[in-house]
Amino acid sequence: MLRLHELFPHPIIQGPMAGGASTPALVAAVSNAGGLGSLACGMLSPEAMLEQAWEIRQACSRSFAMNLFVQTAPAPTPEEIQAASALLKPVWSQFGWDALPLPAKWCEDMEAQFEALLQVSPAVASFTFGIISSEQLAQLHASGIFVIGTATHLAEALAWQNLGADAVCLSGVEAGGHRGTFIGEQEAVSFSTSELLAQVAPQLSIPVIAAGNIVTGEDISSALSAGAAAVQMGTAFLVTHESGIHPAYKQQLLAATTDTTRQTRAFTGRFARGLDNRFMQVMAEVAAQVPAYPVQNALTAAIRSAAAKNNDPQWMSMWCGQGVARARAMGTAELMRDLISHCQTH
């Protein structure tokens, strides 16, 4: 098995970003520049995973990662769905609807996604929201795939290490998007990236990847000197030309001059960090009552797609991290050059 620094020359991982941000063009551009691009597959069908991996390979012959959510399909009762829909009524009634359109399915089938992952056999596979089985780990390793788990505290990092993962991504509370917490209550875990590097990294023997509020080359240098083998950056790549997010969302990110993010579980049923907006405000009081991921995520899909159609960022989920005000719009190749030239690797 190759070691982390043998897989890609510069210790920069473009974080997987589900929902359309991490396009094949973004992934390929990062890997071509000597970092590790990651394709977010958590919300992709197996067919879309194969197609997008093919697109990446057309544009790039270097290592890239594919990322999955560790999840099982839920089975909510009709009463639970009705109650959840009622909690969302103050939002969907804004669109003039008589009822909330229900989704065709709650989430992708992780087993089928895992088969597609093995079929593509990327250099790296990363996982969040849970931990895979030892059989799955053995299958990945038998295919020569380097495995990265996501952790938000020590017990999770040790669980991945004990399983036999090759590296662990320590995700601080500043990070954009969903909390990866899978042991304990999400709201009880709030370690910052630097706390995780100082307190968790020394207790591990596998390489550690730091994620959360890393935006510049100087931030990368600091994380590396604090013990990280590499960094994983999301928000910085969200505003690149290759990022696939909605233009109105990108505009809001670029307009941020300070940290106006907060965490909410109202969009998806799992705590996630993004720009504050009307959806978060309207749902604030009932956010604790919405059903857990992925049910709430599927239930709000129609709202988010109507908001996208209307170019209205107030009802979209605008995931990003606390470093949003420092993210700069540019091409990915240019951003990578800038990051590499401002970071001192040792």
Ligand SMILES: Cc1cc2nc3c(=O)[nH]c(=O)nc-3n(C[C@H](O)[C@H](O)[C@H](O)COP(=O)(O)O)c2cc1C
């Ligand atoms: C829009 C968005 C979507 C994300 N989706 C995923 C995902 O599908 N899987 C994952 O492991 N992490 C996901 N993340 C986390 C990122 O990969 C990365 O770890 C995080 O953004 C790092 O923090 P930063 O935003 O402060 O740079 C997402 C982050 C954002 C902003």
